[in-house]
């Protein structure tokens with residue numbers, strides 16, 4: 001059974017309660033006015049998120065070199081450039097630095113509060129990294145990062161926070177920054193992840209796109225949709241699959257299945 005079959009089965013096996021929840025979500029959508037405010041104020045909501053949570057919300061991502069072996073493979077003697085888009089407070093990049101990976105790291109995020117926290121970290125060293133605020137849905141980054149200069153770009157739980165109308169243009173901008181042959185390493189929320197199934201009526205903005213209580217938003221990707229947008233933006237798909245994991249928190253007695261999506265896509269040479 002392929003991963004796609006697995007999710008199709010999973011989709012079919014949604015419990016009656018889950019199917020009802022998905023239907024109920026359609027009974028009251030976020031108004032157009034509210035949706036446009038969420039888009040306009042996206043930066044404000046992420047700034048508030050980091051003011052409230054600082055470094056406490058996301059855990060350091062220690063799985064990345066196991067899942068993305070491209071991070072450890074060293075094909076050339078030159079120092080490679082890694083662009084972490086939507087770096088948050090550095091839960092992806094700082095473990096890589098601790099492991100001593102030989103990259104020059106460019107880290108950017110929509111939230112200036114997140115960037116401030118990254119820059120204050122004891123692991124931040126401007127000899128081998130640079131962090132700055134940018135909105136990746138605009139082309140501002142083209143004045144910060146040279147075209148055709150990036151070996152590896154990472155999008156870890158970031159594209160889901162972007163409005164779906166801006167997915168392709170955002171991926172096209174990232175494509176410009178990569179060297180020919182450069183790679184994007186991607187992980188994000190998968191279709192019918194339990195977080196999607198839990199949204200109540202009044203939170204759905206559009207198909208598979210939702211607002212959270214705190215004003216941040218999240219899209220849930222199918223492999224087919226992800227493949228199409230990356231191809232549309234000029235990438236070749238090397239890998240694209242659902243990942244099934246569990247979120248376990250013994251203290252709070254939580255043990256729930258999760259659906260993520262993981263992809264590796266390449267800018268053609």
Ligand SMILES: C[S@@+](CC[C@H](N)C(=O)[O-])C[C@H]1O[C@@H](n2cnc3c(N)ncnc32)[C@H](O)[C@@H]1O
Pocket residue numbers: 042046058061085086087088089090091092108109110111114134135136137155156157158161162
């Ligand atoms: C779930 S966090 C992921 C952080 C980090 N990649 C990690 O692995 O922990 C999503 C991040 O995307 C950032 N983000 C949302 N929209 C963005 C945009 N348009 N441009 C750049 N960053 C954005 C948010 O500020 C937030 O820090």
